[in-house]
């Protein structure tokens with residue numbers, strides 16, 4: 001059971017690595033711990049699989065490695081790879097790319113079909129437990145036996161996504177060989193709030209601008225916009241998830257979870273400017289009395305108790321009832337939600353942290369510590385924003401690592 005290139009992990013990165021190694025003429029095989037490959041591909045994009053993004057790169061973690069990998073293998077090349085496999089894609093708003101049929105299964109099908117046509121073995125329920133350097137190559141130990149290869153691509157993914165991710169043990173494959181693990185943290189995950197702040201609002205979906213401010217001095221440091229979804233534990237929705245990484249970093253830095261402010265101006269049809277957020281004299285939150293003016297106008301036609309009638313959904317209106325118009329305007333444009341944490345790995349879409357990127361050649365993804373060893377995908381300390389950036393990196397890095405692993409294999 002000796003191959004040119006063995007790939008550990010049958011996710012987006014591993015499957016594309018296997019295909020690109022095989023395209024170079026290498027005898028490749030995939031070892032997959034789970035009974036099936038590509039489970040995260042199937043779960044992605046709410047079953048539609050947002051497989052790439054053609055817009056400006058958005059990688060809050062591992063930006064410099066991601067940039068280099070995507071310079072060498074840009075979204076256009078990843079899409080050409082899929083088009084070559086027979087997948088039609090469509091581009092939607094903000095550069096997001098989906099399979100034209102709207103089914104994530106189509107993405108996995110074309111990858112699996114191509115592997116089958118090229119007779120690349122995919123060995124499921126075969127977890128790698130140890131990578132051993134042996135002569136000019138490697139021995140991969142699994143409960144099903146030992147597999148030899150001249151080059152190895154580690155593509156075990158991260159811990160995000162509950163059962164779809166691993167429990168952290170897979171990192172040991174590389175740390176045992178001297179690589180460094182940057183502590184994994186959940187990213188792209190919902191925000192948890194102090195219970196009283198969201199009480200009674202669960203189920204509300206409102207267009208809003210979300211701003212994170214430091215507890216200590218109220219200074220804003222991160223912002224997003226979109227549809228905020230109130231839950232019984234806090235705030236979810238893409239715009240909230242996009243702030244989870246910054247919220248976690250602030251907690252690490254200052255010891256306190258930040259304050260979240262929601263500006264519902266988009267819901268009110270007002271220019272998206274905050275009334276004011278903090279009492280801090282400086283900062284971007286100038287007094288902006290648009291909401292106040294709107295409420296004053298309504299006061300002529302509606303009694304004070306009914307000021308929000310037709311403006312805000314019932315749950316929010318009930319919650320804010322009884323406030324004077326100054327406070328109402330403030331609540332509508334700077335609704336405070338003290339955060340109490342972020343949801344864990346189970347709810348997260350991606351892992352921040354992972355194997356240190358500086359230990360890999362960014363052009364080939366070969367380890368600088370262990371020649372012949374490559375890494376790709378979420379296992380590395382790279383995490384992207386919502387919108388297809390994580391799968392794009394997984395595919396691009398998989399194609400890069402597979403191609404380069406195949407190239408060096410015959411020389412070794």
Ligand SMILES: Cc1cc2nc3c(=O)[nH]c(=O)nc-3n(C[C@H](O)[C@H](O)[C@H](O)COP(=O)(O)OP(=O)(O)OC[C@H]3O[C@@H](n4cnc5c(N)ncnc54)[C@H](O)[C@@H]3O)c2cc1C
Pocket residue numbers: 008009010011012013014031032033034036037038039040041043044045046049050051052126127128129155156157158160161164165166170348349350376377378379387388389390391392394
């Ligand atoms: C619910 C959800 C929705 C998402 N939606 C999107 C989206 O729409 N767009 C986007 O860009 N990103 C999305 N993501 C993120 C994206 O799916 C991942 O970043 C990407 O799939 C990572 O690919 P990967 O190949 O690196 O890892 P994975 O897909 O996790 O694959 C790793 C594989 O390695 C296997 N493995 C682990 N350890 C071992 C071992 N020791 N031996 C053998 N095999 C092993 C695992 O079983 C797994 O099959 C989403 C994530 C989740 C959880």
